[in-house]
Amino acid sequence: MASNAKQLQDRLQYQFSDAQLLTLALSHRSCGSNNNERLEFLGDAVLGMVISSFLFQRFPEAREGDLSRIRSQIVRAESLAEIARNLELGPELLLGPGEMKSGGHRRDSILGDTVEALLGAVFLDQGLEAVEACIQNWFRESLNTLTLDSPVKDAKTALQEWLQARGKPLPEYLVVKIEGEDHSRLFTMSCTIDAVQETAEATASSRRKAEQLVAEKLVKKLENI
Numbered sequence: 001m002a003s004n005a006k007q008l009q010d011r012l013q014y015q016f017s018d019a020q021l022l023t024l025a026l027s028h029r030s031c032g033s034n035n036n037e038r039l040e041f042l043g044d045a046v047l048g049m050v051i052s053s054f055l056f057q058r059f060p061e062a063r064e065g066d067l068s069r070i071r072s073q074i075v076r077a078e079s080l081a082e083i084a085r086n087l088e089l090g091p092e093l094l095l096g097p098g099e100m101k102s103g104g105h106r107r108d109s110i111l112g113d114t115v116e117a118l119l120g121a122v123f124l125d126q127g128l129e130a131v132e133a134c135i136q137n138w139f140r141e142s143l144n145t146l147t148l149d150s151p152v153k154d155a156k157t158a159l160q161e162w163l164q165a166r167g168k169p170l171p172e173y174l175v176v177k178i179e180g181e182d183h184s185r186l187f188t189m190s191c192t193i194d195a196v197q198e199t200a201e202a203t204a205s206s207r208r209k210a211e212q213l214v215a216e217k218l219v220k221k222l223e224n225i
Contacts, residue, residue: 005019005022008022008092009022011087011088012087012118012134012138013133013134013137014122014130014133014134016121016122016125017125017126018124018125021039021121021124021125022118022121023094024036024039024117024121025039025114025117025118025120025121026089026092026093026094026114026117026118027094028093028094028095028096028099028104028110028114029180029186030095030096030097030098030099030104031094031095031096032096036113036114036117037113037117037205038120039116039117039118039120039121039124040113040114040116040117040120040205041120041205042119042120042123042124043115043116043117043118043119043120043121043123044075044116044120044206046119046120046123046128046131047075047116047119047135048071048075050128050131050132050135051071051074051075051135051139052067052071054135054143055067055070055071055146058146059146059148062148066148069154069157070146070148072154072157072212073154074139074142074143076154076155076212076216077108077109077112077204077209077212077213077216078108078112078216079112079142080108080111080112080113080115080116081108081109081111081112081115083112083115083138083139084111084112084114084115085111086138087115087138089111089114089115090105090106090111091105093105093110093111093114095110108213109202109203109204109209109213113204113205115138118134119131119134119135122134154212154215155212155213155215155216155219156211156212156215158215158219159171159215159218159219159222162219162222163193163195166195168193168195168196169194169195171191171192171193171215171218172191172192173189173190173191173211173214174189174190174191174192175187175188175189175207176188176189176190176201185205185206186203186204186205187203187204187205187206187207187209187210188201188202188203188210189201189202189203189204189207189210189211189213189214190214191211191214191215191218193218193222196222198218198221198222200214200217200218200221201214202214202216202217
């Protein structure tokens with residue numbers, strides 16, 4: 001890690017009992033088999049559950065659809081990457097030579113996955129209460145400004161509604177390739193919008209995440225049309 005562990009943990013507002021969990025959470029798959037993918041899988045589930053519980057209590061009258069859209073906005077890759085940048089995680093990432101050379105420490109997907117891996121590590125280190133405290137700290141700004149007045153949309157929904165509003169065909173998501181073993185799969189998805197001749201690809205640890213990432217790329221392109 002570029003800075004010492006104490007400085008990083010000060011920024012995280014969390015002190016690990018098991019320092020090896022911190023190192024593992026920062027280790028990208030490009031480093032080798034001892035990487036953070038399993039922690040990211042666990043952290044993704046824990047984050048979804050904690051945010052869902054928070055929203056359920058915060059908005060007792062909200063419908064399921066509104067709660068789902070708000071949760072998607074909070075846990076989407078772009079939002080998680082912003083959390084990672086606020087915590088200055090980029091320089092701390094442990095990457096293989098290829099990822100280091102290609103600027104992996106700045107990539108949204110890697111940064112977002114690292115946030116989830118850290119949450120998985122915290123859960124293993126000290127349990128659910130500790131994870132809830134981290135989420136409250138790291139996501140404070142997002143959680144404090146939540147409102148139902150303007151329901152948010154995830155990237156796939158936003159893309160679909162943009163096209164429907166203009167009478168265009170709906171986007172088509174295709175699996176480009178699937179890599180890795182069963183427990184550490186990487187999905188590369190593509191999406192093409194024929195009406196505006198735009199295509200994008202994205203890779204993530206699940207098909208759902210890859211689809212959201214590729215939709216985010218296309219939404220950004222469409223904003224400039």
